[in-house]
Amino acid sequence: MSKPYSRKLDRNPTFSSANKLVASRRQFLRIGGSLLGMLALSGLPSNVFGASKRLSRVAAYPFTLGVASGDPTSDSVILWTRIDPAALIGLGVDNDAIDVDYEVATDSNFTTIIRTGNIVAPPQLGYSAHLELRGLSPQTVYFYRWRLGGEISPVGRTKTAPLASASVQSxxxxxxxxxxxxxxxxxxxxxxxxxxxxxxxxxxxxxxxxxxxxxxxxxxxxxxxxxxxxxxxxxxxxxxxxxxxxxxxxxxxxxxxxxxxxxxxxxxxxxxxxxxxxxxxxxxxxxxxxxxxxxxxxxxxxxxxxxxxxxxxxxxxxxxxxxxxxxxxxxxxxxxxxxxxxxxxxxxxxxxxxxxxxxxxxxxxxxxxxxxxxxxxxxxxxxxxxxxxxxxxxxxxxxxxxxxxxxxxxxxxxxxxxxxxxxxxxxxxxxxxxxxxxxxxxxxxxxxxxxxxxxxxxxxxxxxxxxxxxxxxxxxxxxxxxxxxxxxxxxxxxxxxxxxxxxxxxxxxxxxxxxxxxxxxxxxxxxxxxxxxxxxx
Ligand SMILES: [Fe+2]
Missing domain, CATH: 3.60.21.70 (Alkaline phosphatase D (PhoD))
Structure with a gap:
């Protein structure tokens, strides 16, 4: 939407660095984009990224931005979180991807856990984690959470879509x-x-x-x-x-x-x-x-x-x-x-x-x-x-x-x-x-x-x-x-x-x-x- 006034761009002195960042990101995509796509599609384990680290502790609470899920189909949904970089300070992580564990349950108390595993949060994606969770039942509520270095995320609730052929009441x-x-x-x-x-x-x-x-x-x-x-x-x-x-x-x-x-x-x-x-x-x-x-x-x-x-x-x-x-x-x-x-x-x-x-x-x-x-x-x-x-x-x-x-x-x-x-x-x-x-x-x-x-x-x-x-x-x-x-x-x-x-x-x-x-x-x-x-x- 147009703002109520017009203005010129604040000339940000870091603008030329944007091109450098894009170049390095392009390099990453060339090297890692297809792997990342595979990872997102299949939930492959962490070694797809080569060097990734499993942390036994963290420097700060890692899930400060919470959890999210999205784009449900009748048998899958994307689960998301992102590791706060402050959690990695002083742990010798350098530029390594980080293993993050997940749990999925049919109840919010996690008494019936139906899936566990881990994926990587790579530094090239700002330590975000996107898991495509597949093989789910249609029109079903699931609860999920993430774990890293002894810390546990808030619980998210998600829901798959009905089968395309299903007669949906509401x-x-x-x-x-x-x-x-x-x-x-x-x-x-x-x-x-x-x-x-x-x-x-x-x-x-x-x-x-x-x-x-x-x-x-x-x-x-x-x-x-x-x-x-x-x-x-x-x-x-x-x-x-x-x-x-x-x-x-x-x-x-x-x-x-x-x-x-x-x-x-x-x-x-x-x-x-x-x-x-x-x-x-x-x-x-x-x-x-x-x-x-x-x-x-x-x-x-x-x-x-x-x-x-x-x-x-x-x-x-x-x-x-x-x-x-x-x-x-x-x-x-x-x-x-x-x-x-x-x-x-x-x-x-x-x-x-x-x-x-x-x-x-x-x-x-x-x-x-x-x-x-x-x-x-x-x-x-x-x-x-x-x-x-x-x-x-x-x-x-x-x-x-x-x-x-x-x-x-x-x-x-x-x-x-x-x-x-x-x-x-x-x-x-x-x-x-x-x-x-x-x-x-x-x-x-x-x-x-x-x-x-x-x-x-x-x-x-x-x-x-x-x-x-x-x-x-x-x-x-x-x-x-x-x-x-x-x-x-x-x-x-x-x-x-x-x-x-x-x-x-x-x-x-x-x-x-x-x-x-x-x-x-x-x-x-x-x-x-x-x-x-x-x-x-
Ligand atoms: Fe707007």
């Missing part, structure tokens, strides 16, 4: 986005961790690369982040938050990124400001590596340098197919100078893309062939039109969101309509506010067919406390009759889905600038299967 998941650490406490995550969820979907802006906002309750260290070590430090700050750790420990996550995991409003290799494409790509490689290191995702196939294909699909029985998208890495540059602008020739260039060719084909193929009851696009930026008028009555288009890429949006919505994709639901983050919108073949025609429904979830903290209604909300509601709801407070969405209907609850906290605010449902909407468009409950 599935309940939360949707989060936009968690600027300085602008509020992650109270919403404390509440989310108690919701007994099957899944938590994160739509990006998990970290922010810079400081902004007027009311800051806690601070990032340093200037705008650029190098791999910068990004690692920023993730460490965010993930030290106990509420965020609780949410990670409570359920498996499916995470995608938006812009702030790299640079505000970047587009492919084009930065927000005056960084060159080479500089942005070096920065992107560092940022993408840190994203992998700190999130419970499978190592993306095809990862090389600054390229990291993270778009992927989750299948929840017969009920739901979720395509998790990336609308940053492959997009054409924002048209007309970005921001909310009148249309210009670049805006009307039909060759511009948000998804890129490969992701678009992958998505369109699935939308044409899916047999799931509900078909979800979990993505970053608002798809329904959200235009306004300037003082001369000319239409202003928000160029960073789907309004800025109208040809590809038309193509997508026409494809959904033509191929009769069952019950399309678009889930969105990015703009720090709650919205419900009808997705239409023509947003400027009140009689145009509704082909899908969009739920936009607000931020966890970004934007501060917020308020129910704002001038921005009033203006955009008035100008966009296909938009049914707005709220400008903080929180998350909870979707409760069965084969008859999709209920979306907007869960909000009234304050994020003080700790401990209660959670409440501000509004609920329902979509009935077979009938696009949401109704207020």
């Amino acid at each position: 599935f309940r998941f939360a949707v989060a986005s936009c968690q600027q650490y300085e602008q509020g406490f992650f109270t919403a995550y404390d509440h989310m961790s108690k919701e007994d969820l099957d899944l938590i979907v994160h739509l990006g802006d998990y970290i922010y690369e810079s400081s902004w906002g007027d009311v800051l309750v806690r601070r990032h260290e340093g200037p705008e982040i650029v190098t791999l070590n910068d990004y690692r430090a920023r993730y460490t700050t965010y993930k030290s938050d106990a509420d965020l750790q609780s949410a990670h420990a409570s359920a498996p996550w499916a995470i995608t990124w938006d812009d702030h995991e790299v640079d505000n409003n970047y587009a492919s290799d084009i930065a927000e400001d005056d960084q060159t494409p080479d500089q942005l790509l070096a920065r992107r490689a560092a940022a993408y590596q840190a994203f992998y290191e700190f999130t419970p995702i499978r190592l993306p196939v095809g990862r090389q340098g600054p390229d990291m294909p993270i778009y992927r699909r989750l299948r929840i029985g017969n009920l739901l197919e979720m395509s998790v998208l990336d609308t940053r890495q492959y997009r054409s540059d924002q048209a007309c100078g970005d921001g909310r602008k009148r249309s210009c020739s670049a805006h009307m260039d039909s060759s511009r893309t948000l998804l890129g060719d490969a992701q678009k084909k992958w998505l369109f193929d699935s939308l044409a062939s899916t047999d799931a009851v509900w078909n979800v696009l979990a993505q970053q930026i608002m798809m329904a039109s959200l235009t306004s008028k300037d003082e001369q009555g000319e239409t202003l288009w928000p160029m960073d969101i789907w309004d800025g890429y109208p040809f590809e949006r038309d193509e997508l919505l026409n494809h959904i309509h033509d191929r009769k994709t069952p019950n399309p639901i678009v889930l969105t983050g990015d703009i720090h506010s709650n919205w419900v919108a009808d997705l239409k073949l023509n947003f400027e025609d009140a009689r145009s067919k509704i082909v899908g429904t969009e739920f936009v979830g607000t931020s966890i903290t970004s934007g501060g406390d917020g308020s129910d209604m704002t001038t921005y909300g009033e203006t955009l509601l008035a100008n966009n009759p296909h938009v049914k709801h707005y709220n400008g407070q903080r929180g998350y969405m909870v979707a409760t889905v069965n084969d008859k209907n999709w209920q979306n609850d907007f869960r909000i906290v009234d304050k994020v600038t003080v700790r401990g605010a209660p959670i409440r449902t501000q509004a609920s909407f329902v979509v009935e299967a077979g009938e696009a468009g949401a109704k207020r409950m």
